[in-house]
Amino acid sequence: MTAQTPHRPSKGERTRARILDSAAELFSRSGFAAVSLRDIAAHAELTHAGVLHHFPGKESLLIEVLGRRDRIDAKLLFGTNADAPPEELLEALIGIVARNMGTPGLVALYVKISGEATAPDHPAHAYFVDRYRVLRERLAEIVSALSAQADPPLDHDPVAVAQQLLALMDGLQTQWLLEPDAVDMRASVVTFLRQLGLHVDTPQAPDPRGTA
Amino acid sequence: MTAQTPHRPSKGERTRARILDSAAELFSRSGFAAVSLRDIAAHAELTHAGVLHHFPGKESLLIEVLGRRDRIDAKLLFGTNADAPPEELLEALIGIVARNMGTPGLVALYVKISGEATAPDHPAHAYFVDRYRVLRERLAEIVSALSAQADPPLDHDPVAVAQQLLALMDGLQTQWLLEPDAVDMRASVVTFLRQLGLHVDTPQAPDPRGTA
Structure with a gap:
C-alpha cells in the first residue's frame, strides 16, 4: 500500500x-x-x-487567530468549491453554522472581538470591515444564483438578503451563547432560508451541543 | 393657562x-x-x-446604564401600550431600530457589552440572559397576534420568528457600526417582516445617520 x-x-x-x-x-x-x-x-x-x-505583537496574534478560522470557512464557501452549484455552497454555509455549535469557545471569541472591533481604533477594525464586505459580496452571489434558478425565479435583493443572513447568523450566536438550550442556530438559519423560498435540501443534523 | x-x-x-x-x-x-x-x-x-x-461599584453602574435604555424600550413595547394593537407594537419596535441609528455610541456599548457578557462570569451575564428571554417571549406574543389576524392566518412558529428578529436586529448593529453607509438597519428589519408576510404599515423614515 x-x-x-x-x-x-x-x-x-x-x-x-x-x-x-x-x-x-x-x-x-x-x-x-x-x-x-x-x-x-x-x-x-x-x-x-x-x-x-x-x-511581532499582540495585534498580529489576534488577526492570525481570527484569520485561521475565516480561512477554513472561506475555503469551504469560496475556495476550491467556488464553481460548485450554489445549493452546495448554501449547504456548506449551513454546515459551518452546525460546526460552530460544537466550538462555543471560538464562537465566543468572535462575538467578543467583533463587538470590540466596531471601535474604529481597534486593531481588528479593518479586518472586520473587510470581512463583512467580502462575505456580503460572496453570499449575495450565491443568493442571486439560487434566486435565478428557482421556479418561478425569486426577486429578492441579493445584497439585502446576504446582509440579513450574516446578521441573523451573528445575532443567533449571542443568544445561543447566553442560553444554549433555547437556541438552535442551524435550524433557525434553515428556517430563514426556506421562508425566503430558497431551496435548502439538507437533513436535520444531530445537535452537537453535547460537547459545549 | x-x-x-x-x-x-x-x-x-x-x-x-x-x-x-x-x-x-x-x-x-x-x-x-x-x-x-x-x-x-x-x-x-x-x-x-x-x-x-x-x-456601590462598577457592576451596579453597568447594569444601571444598560437598564436605562432597556426601560425606555420596554415602556414603548410592553408598558402602558401593552394593550395596543399588535401592528402598533411592531411599529414601535421599528421606531426603536430607527432611533438607534441616531445613537451609535449607545449601540456600540450594547454590542460590546453583550459580547463580553456571553461569558458566564461577567457581571452583566444574568442581565442579558434575562433580557433575551423576556424579549423573545414578548415579541413572540406580538408575532402570534399578527399571524392570527393575517388573512389567511400565517402559520409561523412565533418563538422562532421572535428569536430571528432579535438576532437580525443585533447582527445588523455590528455590520452598521463597522460600515454605516452599507447598512440601513430599519429598512432591513422592515424587509424581513414583510418577507414573513407580516403587515408593516410604516412610511420610510428619513435616515438619521447624518448625526453619527
Whole structure:
C-alpha cells in the first residue's frame, strides 16, 4: 500500500500553533484588551521573547487567530468549491453554522472581538470591515444564483438578503451563547432560508451541543 | 393657562445622571473591563468616594446604564401600550431600530457589552440572559397576534420568528457600526417582516445617520 506521507510539522510550526492556541483561549476568555503578550507566553509555557520570535505583537496574534478560522470557512464557501452549484455552497454555509455549535469557545471569541472591533481604533477594525464586505459580496452571489434558478425565479435583493443572513447568523450566536438550550442556530438559519423560498435540501443534523 | 410644573431634578439626581453619562461614554469607548471606577469619577469630575456615594461599584453602574435604555424600550413595547394593537407594537419596535441609528455610541456599548457578557462570569451575564428571554417571549406574543389576524392566518412558529428578529436586529448593529453607509438597519428589519408576510404599515423614515 502506498500512502501520502503526512506533512510532519517542524518544531517551529508546533510552537507557533501552541502560541495561537493559547492566544485563542485567553482572548476568548477575557477579550483582547485584558490579555497581555506575557499572559499568552505564560500559558504557552514560553518566554516573552520566545513569543516575539514568532509574532511581532499582540495585534498580529489576534488577526492570525481570527484569520485561521475565516480561512477554513472561506475555503469551504469560496475556495476550491467556488464553481460548485450554489445549493452546495448554501449547504456548506449551513454546515459551518452546525460546526460552530460544537466550538462555543471560538464562537465566543468572535462575538467578543467583533463587538470590540466596531471601535474604529481597534486593531481588528479593518479586518472586520473587510470581512463583512467580502462575505456580503460572496453570499449575495450565491443568493442571486439560487434566486435565478428557482421556479418561478425569486426577486429578492441579493445584497439585502446576504446582509440579513450574516446578521441573523451573528445575532443567533449571542443568544445561543447566553442560553444554549433555547437556541438552535442551524435550524433557525434553515428556517430563514426556506421562508425566503430558497431551496435548502439538507437533513436535520444531530445537535452537537453535547460537547459545549 | 395651567401647566404641570416639570419635575426639577435635585442636586443628587443631577450628579447621579452625570455619573451614568460618564460611565456610558467610557464603557462605550473602551468596554467594561478596561474602565475603572476612578476613570469614571475623573470623567464626571468627582472623587472616587463621590461616585461610591451614589453607586456601590462598577457592576451596579453597568447594569444601571444598560437598564436605562432597556426601560425606555420596554415602556414603548410592553408598558402602558401593552394593550395596543399588535401592528402598533411592531411599529414601535421599528421606531426603536430607527432611533438607534441616531445613537451609535449607545449601540456600540450594547454590542460590546453583550459580547463580553456571553461569558458566564461577567457581571452583566444574568442581565442579558434575562433580557433575551423576556424579549423573545414578548415579541413572540406580538408575532402570534399578527399571524392570527393575517388573512389567511400565517402559520409561523412565533418563538422562532421572535428569536430571528432579535438576532437580525443585533447582527445588523455590528455590520452598521463597522460600515454605516452599507447598512440601513430599519429598512432591513422592515424587509424581513414583510418577507414573513407580516403587515408593516410604516412610511420610510428619513435616515438619521447624518448625526453619527
